[in-house]
Amino acid sequence: MTKYQKQDISLTAAQQLPLPNFPKVKYASWHLDQLMPVQKAISNAHFLTAEDVGIEILGTQAGHQYLPQELINAGVLVMSIQAAKKDYPQLVQRYLSSVIPADQDRLSAQNLLQYNAGIFVYIPDNVVIQSLLQLVLVQNATTTGDAVQRILIYVGKNAQCTILQQLRTMGEATIKSSTVIEVFLDAGANVQYSAIDALSANTSGYLNRSALLADNAQLNWAQAEFNRGNMVMHLDTMLSGQGAQTHANVMAMVSQKQVQGINTRVSNRGRHTIGHILQRGVILDHAALVFNGVGNIIKGAKGADAQQESRILMLSKKARGDANPLLLIDESDVTAGHAASVGRMNAAQLYYLMSRGLCEKVARRLVIRGFMGPILAQIPHQVVRESIIEDIERQLKDAHQ
Amino acid sequence: MTTLEVKDLHVAIDNQEILKGVNLVMKTGEVHAIMGPNGTGKSTLSQVIMGHPAYRITSGEIYFDGQNLADMAVDARARAGLFLAMQYPAEIQGVTNIEFMRAAINARRPEDDPISVMDFIKKLDEKSAILSMPEEMSARYLNEGFSGGEKKRNEILQLLMIEPKIAILDEIDSGLDIDALKVVARGVNEMKSPDFGVLMITHYQRLLDYIVPDFVHVMMDGRIVKTGGPQLAKKLEAEGYAGLRDELGLDIVLTDENVDAGL
Ligand SMILES: Nc1ncnc2c1ncn2[C@@H]1O[C@H](COP(=O)(O)OP(=O)(O)OP(=O)(O)O)[C@@H](O)[C@H]1O
């Protein structure tokens, strides 16, 4: 573990760190580094119900929380991060900042120092969780006060699970959000990680979801960005051990006046590691979306494979979109490739649907869904897929188009 | 009775004239076939009738039950009772066949009275069985990864589900093996009624053995140059298009004329 040792950092030192770099996104004026982390508990919000396995954090308090007895017996921990710090301080200490170094950038460092809510998940070696594990963070915007939250997940050697993690807002107040998620996959671990981020139009925020993979670990991300406000996001995967693999699937939909910048990076450090980035973005109204895809092959990662494909669909003349692929390769014995495009509605598909009597509005909705299709197809759980489709439909209905 | 009437239709794409005065009348209860060499405008005609946005009508009209189609958008034409089984149907990942067909059926019903799930599934099972299509096909994404033959079958399944008044089938037989051809023909014949008319575009007389036409039209160089009965198709098969052209005294160059098969 010494390799990923946590560094202590002070708030003053954190303020001196640079802001994370989101090329082509100007976000300094959002003042994401000036947080007032005050969150009240919410009692009336529920995204999870009776039999759902997992935990829902409402504001700062754990709401729904359920783990079947056999998982408890197997040593699985799913709890609020405060509870974990109290009951399992060594475990938290061991993995906190093991994926995102404390001094990586100003926003992550501030999160580390200021978070007051979150989730801790610990899955011991060889444990296979069959049920969908749900992790929900609900940010309280019924009154002002910023949400600073953290999720820490450790998946042991050869353990397996499917996670659905959601980020939601209750209330209409203008708040800021800082969410940092660290996922540590030990050797041979296998995780399907779907995320639905749907923060409110009045929330501007920073989201950093990062993972570190040991030998032969495998992580499939499916990240659905349905936030309505201004967001900058990192999806960062370090393929540290040899033979580690990730598919980083990202879909994003932006509308009205919002701006979103998404950096999706995969670093191949281990030999024969495989990292594939696949992104689809839809822009409505006046909104702006930037995909910065980075495939980074580090020296020594012989036999590594880094691929990426990012496509943006612009549905209005005022939409602004950018897909920037970047390959940083420091090793010769590797394979890499990229494709990127920014385009408009597929006319042939639209015509085909309308030729069967579907009105233009419905046909457009289905074509947009079709554009997201390659990502939807990567999501194994039907429940998750349907939930994401619902979010797509909702946002399309709300947009002016 | 519903009538489709094409009147002296001229169509251009990129300022090049493709249809040069097409005249055609068809009614429900009738089976029509159009044959003709490659690139003579058969697909263009079908797409223009459906309302494909890429083609420009430079003169002439198309009437559907007396209503000028120029005033109707693609989806309105479909809801009025027109259907086009396309030569190259689009693929859409993320949208299942089931969902699409249900949306198509519901588009024809009042918004507050969608087809019930039970009725829909029952109808789907029934129609899939006629076409020997496995149930799983409808749960797959729209045409995505379908083989050439499966796409054709799926077009006919939609035809059976939607039950239009007049259908145009563009090369529904191409790429089908012999057994599949019979199955698809069975599907089309299933639709036959006084309230249904069909216009089939085909290159092969064989299809017409299974779906016997009342009228056969021959299209060359953007016009219908001859109309006859089923015998006309047999004659074409035997004599080729050059023979007909010369008989009619037309001044048209056929691309593949005088090619022997090199046997
Ligand atoms: N979208 C288009 N853009 C450019 N040219 C086109 C387009 N559609 C049709 N054409 C041209 O118009 C002519 C007629 O094409 P069409 O597809 O209607 O022929 P067809 O009779 O259906 O041929 P086939 O038997 O090979 O299917 C061809 O020369 C074709 O290249």
Ligand SMILES: [Mg+2]
């Ligand atoms: Mg054609």
